[in-house]
Amino acid sequence: MNSTDTSNELTTPPAPSLSKVEQAKAELCGLDLEPRLAELAAAGWDNLDEATLTIRLKWLGIFFRPVTPGRFMVRLRLPNGVIRSDQLEVLADAVDRCGEHGSADITTRQNLQLRGLLLEDMPPLLAAMERVGLTSRQSGHDNPRNITGNPLAGLDPEELIDTRPLVEAIQTRLLADGGPRNLPRKFNVAVGGAPDSFLLHNDLAFLPAPHPQDPAAPLGFTVMVGGFFSAQRNELAVPLGLWLRPDQLPAFTLALLRHYDAHGNRVQRNKSRLMYLIDGLGLEAYRAAVVAGYRKLAGESAPAPLPHDGRHLVVRAPRDGLGLQAQKQAGFHWAGLHVPMGRLDAEQMLELARLARDYGSGELRFTEAQNVLIVNVPNHRLGALQAEPLLEWFRLEPGPLQAEAVSCTGSRYCSFALIPTKSTAQAVIDDLERRLELPQAVRTHWTGCPNACGQPYMGQIGLMGAKARQEGLMVEAAKIFLGGSMGQEPRLAELHEKGVPLSALSDVLEALLVERFGARRRTTLA
Missing domain, CATH: 3.30.413.10 (Sulfite Reductase Hemoprotein, domain 1)
Known part of the structure; x- marks a missing residue:
């Protein structure tokens, strides 16, 4: 046999190739970009290579948004959803500097996302955040995301362990x-x-x-x-x-x-x-x-x-935490405020910071239902807090559909979303609460696409952006899921309707709420 003939020799199969994303991460970790942020901003966002723009910056919590080119999002880390008034004021100032482009969203992981920022805003913002004990590090992409816990931790009369x-x-x-x-x-x-x-x-x-x-x-x-x-x-x-x-x-x-x-x-x-x-x-x-x-x-x-056999002491679906509720500390309440679809502007952020400082201990909590709690309010201050103008918009007692409505970002800021989720959800819920009386709150989860950031499978009613044919044309629509439970016997919601045009969504949901959730049609619209 020819000594160079290896046709019968055993060979090791080649290692599978890394995905494109893995190759980009292996070349450079996004955390190493932080000292170079000012340099990257000076070069211009549109001159950055694709991997840096769309992958590596997320290690610093900085997100390029294709639907708002040049305007970036920053995602905070807020462990257990806790934030102080002075920290919220720093974030409000950053949002305010963005003018009409600026806003903030409370997420389903108890943190905040700031929108409308320029790349040159990042070095001073990250420095300002660090001075007050905030970080956005590793809040996106292939990282451990914000760690969540009981939003009522330390306050809750039913608490088992302070998380x-x-x-x-x-x-x-x-x-x-x-x-x-x-x-x-x-x-x-x-x-x-x-x-x-x-x-x-x-x-x-x-x-x-x-x-x-x-x-x-x-x-x-x-x-x-x-x-x-x-x-x-x-x-x-x-x-x-x-x-x-x-x-x-x-x-x-x-x-x-x-x-x-x-x-x-x-x-x-x-x-x-x-x-x-x-x-x-x-x-x-x-x-x-x-x-x-x-x-x-x-x-x-x-x-x-x-x-361990896996048995645990979690036996009920989450409370919404809204309204004025007594803390385990005698003489104090928390005030659970409903934030419609979790969206805030700079003025509202500043007002929340002021209310927390003037009426509470200067601390706020964000919930997975995208609401906010002002904590440690003395009993004698409750009346004055209730009279504050902000509470006319961020209500203590929202309607039964509004109270537990959760929504992803939607197509205004996300290129994956197939519908404008937040505005659609708000309009449909407002319409249904005018039409119907409900005996109890019904939890709805709205998401713009199959990636399910709005967690539709956890909703009693889940809605997912889709397309459907209506009168020969493709139009914005929603899939409907039913039956999600977060109680003692948890289950995921299952598909009920494959594609309901948004123009017909209120009518279809009205019928479902009457048939399955005990809703009654109002004789006169509210």
Whole structure:
């Protein structure tokens, strides 16, 4: 045989090639752009390479928006949805400088997105944010996103565990040196602290649970993994079979993310979320690998996670938190204000900051339902707060459809959205509340496209932007989903209508609300 003939030799198959996004991330981490922001702005946003503009800047929380070229969005990190008046004033000033282009949105992850900013605004804004203890670092793309918790933490008479220090500790651990800088996809973490802390839409959720061996021991957390919504697949998190003490959460989260970093799919982005990795390994093997990583990180002398059956103390759908409600601190209330579709302008942000300072402790909370709470209001100040003009718009007692309406950004700012979600949702809800009387609130979730940022599968009624044919023409429409539950027996909403033209949406929803939710048609319109 010719010594150079290798036709019968065993060969190693070539490694699968990285996706285009992974190649861009491997070439340069977006965090390394921060010292160069002024230089990039001077060059002009339209002279930046595509990967820097659309991928790497998101590591700093800076988002290019194709539908508003030249105007950027900044997404904050607000662990547990907590913000102080002085911090909100800094953000309001940034929005105000944008003039007619400026606005802010409360998101379903209890944080804020600022819109209308120029690239040259970024260096001074990030510096101003840092001075008051705010950051936008790693709030977008393939990073651990804002960590959510009970918005009523520390105030709630029904609270099981105060989630604020736990959420803060997890964020500190993840953003420190040695934390993840390049995950296969985005990653959502949440910590529950009350009987209504529904968090099964997260990749990693910690839910309060008794000690599995000693009922008299302090509460800890059962671990739930793999929840996510996407255009391809939607799943609720499943029990990992582990119980942790509260002080174990930061190291465990880091260990789990390091495993995901090392083993997540970087070739097929549509199969990169955590649940696909769990499916591939099998739950038992996945659990063993994560525990091994945790023991290595925490040290062999640290207590090990305990086996657990996944049962937890979350048994009800989330409260809306709206209205004047008594805190567990005697003599104090929180004021839950409804923010229509979660959108704020600079003047409203400044007013919220003032009200929190003048009537409360100077602290506000954002909720996953895109509303805001003013906390620690003394009882004797409640009457004066109720008389404030802002509360005529941000109502304490909104209508039963308005109270729990959640909406994504929509086509005004997002190139994926097929409909103007926020304005459509507001108009339809206003119309339905004029037509109908409802015996209880009905939770609606509105999203502009199949990416499901508005979480339509969690709604009692979910609506997703679509196209439909009407009189021979393609028009803006909505798919309708029904039956989502965030209660003791959680389930995802299922498709009910494939495409209802927006012009007919109020009529179709009116019939559904009457037939399925006990609504009554008004004899005279409100």
